[in-house]
Amino acid sequence: MNWYIRTKLALTEDAPIVKPYDENLWAELSDARAPVEASLILLEGIHRRWVDLFRSLSEAEWKRKMIHPDRGVFILDATLPMHVWHARHHTTHITELRKRLGW
DSSP states (O other), X not given: OHHHHHHHHHHHSSSOBOOOOOHHHHHHSGGGXXXXXXXXXXXXXXXXXXXXXXXXXXXXXXXXXXXXXXXXXXXXXXXXXXXXXXXXXXXXXXXXXXXXXXX
């Protein structure tokens, strides 16, 4: 969700500084223990919007930048492969956990 918003910020502002957050603290909030179905619905909707947005970008828009205070400059065309890897990484964690726990 944060990266979708960051993508939109990069497209609508000149090299915006994006806000970092503590992922571990976010994971401790009560909504993180809600049934997974709500998260999957949310994720599917965000990914649909994000795909539509990415498909609409011009060559110049792919070169837009955002600045992360801790991680430096991100250019949009470099973020897509990063997110593909990240999604596959999380999918592997989930499928391996399912195997290990016999789900």
